[in-house]
Amino acid sequence: MTTSIIILAAGQGKRMNSALPKVLQPLAGRPLLRHVIEGSRAVGADDICVVYGHGGDEVRAVFEGENIRWALQAEQLGTGHAVQQAMAGTPDGNRVLVLYGDVPLLRPQTLIRLFSSCGHDEVGVLTVDMDDAFGYGRIIREDGAVIKSIEERDATDAEKAITEANTGVMCAPAARLKNWLGRLSNNNSQGEYYLTDVLAMAVADGVVVHGVMTDNQAEVMGVNDKKQLADAERALQRRLVDALMEEGVTFADPARVDIRGELKCGRDVFIDVNAVFEGSVILGDNTKVESNNLVRDSNIGASNIIHSNCHIEGATTGNACEIGPFSRLRPGAELANNVKIGNFVEVKKSTIADGSKVNHLTYIGDAVIGSGVNIGAGTITCNYDGANKHQTIIGDGVFIGSGVELVAPVEIGKGATIGAGSTISKSAPEGKLTLGRARQVTVPGWKPPIKKK
Numbered sequence: 001m002t003t004s005i006i007i008l009a010a011g012q013g014k015r016m017n018s019a020l021p022k023v024l025q026p027l028a029g030r031p032l033l034r035h036v037i038e039g040s041r042a043v044g045a046d047d048i049c050v051v052y053g054h055g056g057d058e059v060r061a062v063f064e065g066e067n068i069r070w071a072l073q074a075e076q077l078g079t080g081h082a083v084q085q086a087m088a089g090t091p092d093g094n095r096v097l098v099l100y101g102d103v104p105l106l107r108p109q110t111l112i113r114l115f116s117s118c119g120h121d122e123v124g125v126l127t128v129d130m131d132d133a134f135g136y137g138r139i140i141r142e143d144g145a146v147i148k149s150i151e152e153r154d155a156t157d158a159e160k161a162i163t164e165a166n167t168g169v170m171c172a173p174a175a176r177l178k179n180w181l182g183r184l185s186n187n188n189s190q191g192e193y194y195l196t197d198v199l200a201m202a203v204a205d206g207v208v209v210h211g212v213m214t215d216n217q218a219e220v221m222g223v224n225d226k227k228q229l230a231d232a233e234r235a236l237q238r239r240l241v242d243a244l245m246e247e248g249v250t251f252a253d254p255a256r257v258d259i260r261g262e263l264k265c266g267r268d269v270f271i272d273v274n275a276v277f278e279g280s281v282i283l284g285d286n287t288k289v290e291s292n293n294l295v296r297d298s299n300i301g302a303s304n305i306i307h308s309n310c311h312i313e314g315a316t317t318g319n320a321c322e323i324g325p326f327s328r329l330r331p332g333a334e335l336a337n338n339v340k341i342g343n344f345v346e347v348k349k350s351t352i353a354d355g356s357k358v359n360h361l362t363y364i365g366d367a368v369i370g371s372g373v374n375i376g377a378g379t380i381t382c383n384y385d386g387a388n389k390h391q392t393i394i395g396d397g398v399f400i401g402s403g404v405e406l407v408a409p410v411e412i413g414k415g416a417t418i419g420a421g422s423t424i425s426k427s428a429p430e431g432k433l434t435l436g437r438a439r440q441v442t443v444p445g446w447k448p449p450i451k452k453k
């Protein structure tokens, strides 16, 4: 059967108190709606329709160019009205699954369980038994069978005591759903057309309604305010960390790590507290990430140690590199094997070959550094002339003394030594000692200044 997934995302999300539309609020670094769309693709939806309204242009722009059908709900008159806006483009023979843009943690296996429990012409609703169902619609059953769903605000005290909540997720045959939606009324406490009223209509038409229950409260969590957003964030982070722990990754504390994107780890990786991974990050076998690190879109090789307090973005490292503490690797930093980058060192768009060391207080930008090089403390590649960037090339085995300025474009030949405190603006030959500094003088007759009264 062909499946259309309709995702409701038109609401303003007043309770977020934010200029950003609710479905664009970030969860694990990506918009809420992105999670729902990816979940939809994972169950093999043939057609994904997003009902948009509030903040519509902003929402659409984020998903520009993707294979998504968009249905405008100009006025937010309720969840039933929202689904109706998507029905015009939904073929009658399809099965419809309704998801909510603010319910981001549903697992594909749960959706598949909902589908497979419903026959071609039947209705399914995903329910959950909650410790505290406050705010959710409640599922009313008679002799075990679902007969309707009632909103918190329209419920009697006896109904409010029911702990089986409506997750809002529902599947139904398209043709019948169109008919029911056309007959909805807004005669309720919010004056809205409720999708949830469809359940009672189905029952009245003699259509079987399957209430399929999940025992995973986190996956059906609705995200309506910042507190729930934070709860969802922790639930998702725990899920991501659990999956990595199953693969053998060790976390000092699974509650104190954040993965905002995709983290792939080799064997025996150790991650200490307050490590944040963004975008696509790979950590090789036996690599250790100490506390307080940000690693974004980087590929870290095997047996690396990333000491505390580093900021690493768009970098690649080989094996057995040591980085930090307090290092910054910027986009295009490419380290080979056994490279050491120490404290207060910034590396940008530069390659550093095997065994080279840049240990203290240094800026390396637009450089090509050979193997076995030692860069002294306080060295700066002066790569920018105010208009253009220029390259510094340093041969294998070079020793650069402390406090050297390398004014690019400049090349240091293999095995050369540059004396401390030099300003090097012309290329230095292989194997020689080159100095570029004023001769030291002691000024005769100099007297220390005296403080004025």
Ligand code: UD1
Pocket: 008, 009, 010, 011, 012, 013, 051, 073, 075, 076, 077, 078, 079, 080, 081, 082, 100, 101, 102, 103, 135, 136, 137, 138, 149, 151, 165, 166, 167, 168, 193, 194, 195, 196, 221, 222, 224
């Ligand atoms: C809804 C359900 C409730 C369920 C809960 C689960 C209804 C009437 N109630 O309540 O039974 O327990 O979800 O999380 O369906 N939206 C639109 N257009 C509208 C109104 C809403 O697109 O006119 C979208 C919202 O953007 C949101 C979703 O539908 O993504 C749910 O709307 P919301 O107002 O949050 O419903 P709840 O009160 O949470």
Ligand code: CA
Pocket: 102, 222, 223, 224
């Ligand atoms: Ca909601």
